[in-house]
Amino acid sequence: MPHDKLSLEQIVTAAVQILDADGVAGLNLRRLAIGLGVAPSALYWHVRNKDELLVLAGDYAWNEVDLPSPGRLGWQAAVVELASSIRLMLTNHFWLVTTMSTHVIYGPGKARVDDHSLGIYEEAGFTPEQADQVAATVLMFVLGAAQGDASERAWQARLRRTGVDEHEAFQAAVDEVNAVAQEFPRLRVRQLSSAAPASEQDPFRFGLQAIIDGLQATLLSGSVRRPQE
Incomplete structure (x- = not known):
């Protein structure tokens, strides 16, 4: 060609x-x-x-991220949808989390998401300056949540490149983790899945909702200056 x-x-x-x-x-x-x-x-x-x-x-x-409408969903639901879509995109492209730490990833794709995110928070009642802080806080949480998924995918990709048996490598890693955990009482108890009750809520949704609840409390407290009509 x-x-x-x-x-x-x-x-x-x-x-x-x-x-x-x-x-x-x-x-x-x-x-x-x-x-x-x-x-x-x-x-x-x-x-x-x-x-x-x-x-x-x-x-x-970043063009794969869906942009939910806060007017249709409400700002809180829009935050959940946007954050979930970003996390899914980062999980699908596991290499991106690491690449963002070594390269400045910015273009129309990332900018469209940033602009929409700021719009959600401004519509909720945050000032432009506060919206910047809120958007950065939520994105940092999403990046942290995606790191675990991305790390596992990156590890699997490395095993494929080196020809190592993935099942054997996984079992060896589990055995090593369990051996270390034996030295710590709370971790030792949690080694057996039956030893700790299964959580009914996804940790990502739990953490994201905690952030949203805090933002809502800030709005209700009146400490956020709403834009002039």
């Missing part, structure tokens, strides 16, 4: 597929070029290097 027939979107889409399968370590321009059926030099007409490609791929992934 000549470079002038190859689009940037094709390159980014193919890069995302590789990243989703094997993570950042599995992506290189040579492999990408082979998958697209072009010479590696053809890619350089569109991207300068792997770092630029990672930024483009990361922003591309």
Whole structure:
């Protein structure tokens, strides 16, 4: 395929597929070029290097986030929907959480989510300055929640790349965790799933609701200055 027939979107889409399968370590321009059926030099007409490609791929992934309407759902439900959609996107693209710590991932995809998020909080009654803080707080919580899912997916991708048996590696990790936990009484009790009651609520929803309840209490306390009519 000549470079002038190859689009940037094709390159980014193919890069995302590789990243989703094997993570950042599995992506290189040579492999990408082979998958697209072009010479590696053809890619350089569109991207300068792997770092630029990672930024483009990361922003591309943010386009998958749904933007719920606070007017239709109410601001609290809209926060839950938006946060859940971001978490799902980060879980599907496990490499993105780590990439965001090493690259500035910002483009139209991420900007559309940020802008919509700020709109939800401003419509709830927060000032623009407060909306900035609230949006950052909720996003930090979502990123933290997604880290666990992303870490597991990244670990599985590494095992695939190295050819290690995933079941054996998982069992070895569990045995090591259990051995360490034996030294700590509360963790020792929780080693057996039957030893601790199963939670009826998803920890993500529990934590997110706690944040929302705190924000609602702040609004009701009158400490938030509502915008002038």
